[in-house]
Amino acid sequence: MPVLVMKFGGTSVATLDRIKRAAKRVGVEVAKGYDVIVIVSAMSGKTNELVGWVTETSPLFDAREYDAVVSSGENVTAGLMALTLQEMDVPARSWQGWQVPLKTTSAHSAARIEEIPTGNINAKFSEGMKVAVVAGFQGISPEGRITTLGRGGSDTTAVAFAAAFGAERCDIYTDVDGVYTTDPRICGKARKMDKIAFEEMLELASLGAKVLQTRSVELAMRYGVRLRVVSSFEEQSDNAGTLVCAEEDIMESNVVSGVAFSRDEAKMTLISVADRPGIAAAIFGPLSEAGVNVDMIVQNISEEGRTDMTFSCPTDQVLRAEKAMNDAKGRGDINFHELVVDDAVAKVSVVGIGMRSHAGVAAQMFKALQDEGINIKVITTSEIKISVLIDRKYMELAVQALHDAFGLEKVT
């Protein structure tokens, strides 16, 4: 029998009614002849409650105990989903991570999947079980303790099962009906894409289009798992949602596929830094140690042995970044004239694998922004992405202007 993996996130299993709704979707696929592996998250809110208890009990918790506690939410949903399917006369049973066993590293709370033996579950499929309901986000360490996979762990579980079982597809059921050219709340012309390449999805995911966890997309790309993002809350059809797939499976694509953005960015500039070998390490080492997630980095041309160094980070990390820089200055590790902070900027990016073969995308982007009178503060580029920092108040306008400029409302 062909195998299908279906993953339901926290909002899709938040109540018994929603579990029933999800189970009906599973029933539809079973009726088509699939053996189905269902991956479930905890009912929404449950994991946060458990995490709250752990951190209140022990701020610097033993991650092994954190995992033992936090994994329990998924076990509850897995059992309830199996029972719901049984009520629909679909032969199903639940599997906890250690029962599969989903083998991981010992890096508790951020474990990596090492192996998913298929024997136990396949034996049950061959006995007539139609659905294996697996608790997502969890596994077992070589020491026999429960591990969890960290943020987005259930998406990663789903993709890993799809790879291990050679599944025809991995469907991620969520509260949006697919991946859009940009956020429809900001741009009314945003269009749901039928297909998107792994590489594009990775850029969009890491830029803040919170549909799929970056890690699960990476894994899907590596193992060639066809991922589909689809809504739990709308009517289902075979072409529903967005298929995330290899570039080769997309016949013709727009030069630009989507416009991503990130609202709460801050730009920090170290004015007149003494420019010497190792200066970048002297700046970004302390920032990393202080837990600052530096995103864009721009170094201006050096004049007379001094340069300006600009970087961006989330606004809520500005204080930490300032302290780290002033401490480094105090220790004499770096020397700068002034630290200028602009915490009212946003990042806007255009993404598309078509850029590789098309020149002039950057120029077109800058022109569109200029036409709206939007000043560009920082620019960075990658092979399939161009990002700019602009004043936050222009963010929505910039997204709309770029969406129009690249004609994203139209299918190619």
Add this chain to the structure above:
Amino acid sequence: MPVLVMKFGGTSVATLDRIKRAAKRVGVEVAKGYDVIVIVSAMSGKTNELVGWVTETSPLFDAREYDAVVSSGENVTAGLMALTLQEMDVPARSWQGWQVPLKTTSAHSAARIEEIPTGNINAKFSEGMKVAVVAGFQGISPEGRITTLGRGGSDTTAVAFAAAFGAERCDIYTDVDGVYTTDPRICGKARKMDKIAFEEMLELASLGAKVLQTRSVELAMRYGVRLRVVSSFEEQSDNAGTLVCAEEDIMESNVVSGVAFSRDEAKMTLISVADRPGIAAAIFGPLSEAGVNVDMIVQNISEEGRTDMTFSCPTDQVLRAEKAMNDAKGRGDINFHELVVDDAVAKVSVVGIGMRSHAGVAAQMFKALQDEGINIKVITTSEIKISVLIDRKYMELAVQALHDAFGLEKVT
């Protein structure tokens, strides 16, 4: 190191503060030099919530899935307790049933413990771990699935661990400070007992003194585990609580140890039943099938081939019992003149192993009741117990009178 087992019930771990309080008790025992095995229940209310979800999802649920869901509450508490102990610098870790492994039969939701290998936990004790926190109520079946032990399962888990590890004692922390001669809410002179024999505790437990689950007392008796019932909410001392132990460990005991009672009893009498061989089976078979828990049974002397048969059951089972009897009469299986129901009776019992060697206890009991003008409706006796049914309105009076008559307020 000597091993101590400490069990904390749902109310004793209902909040993070209460878990902290319980952990401090554990710390005291560790400081005395014990290796401690802590058995925890789910936070109070949690198991009921999970059971509610299961039964709403699937009224005739698959007990294997029920167990997978319902066992999760104990896993949460076990992890939180381990974290709390670690915060107190007590080396501790949590164990789920399958990790021990606590091996049970496959009778899901009512599994019996088959074996508790001590190797895994003892290995950790010898590495310096001081406390093994074990999720109560759960185990693993020969098929590798999670099982639960049914009502009172955590008490049973605690006693079984004490037996397997040869523990010096098994302390059951609960919301009362010990076993009383009778319920202090009914009789102001009720006295907490320092010691009570297993046999007496069994009679008191099954008669409604809901301190310890009958099954755990039976297990403790079989394996000679010294059980102590002690309060989570009062100051601790070495002589706190009540020790449940072998008869031989009690130097001298009162003839009567306690007065038990059960308020909501009903007395049913089948008037003028045709007395023939097999008539008892013809009556009590249908009652059993109807789920009626028959307690006392009295058959009067037969006259001219007919007799009166009286039995008692909980008041909320009266309707079922009446229907079962009338149906049996309708089928011609039994024949009686009339079914008289008195649903305003209560059962009062005196219990004591001293009865075995003392005559006249029954006479003393009946005299005490007579002195208060209380009419006795039914009497049954066992080796260490005498029970009577009386009008419910006299129940409190009877308990107080018997407590006085046998001098239970005084230590022997």
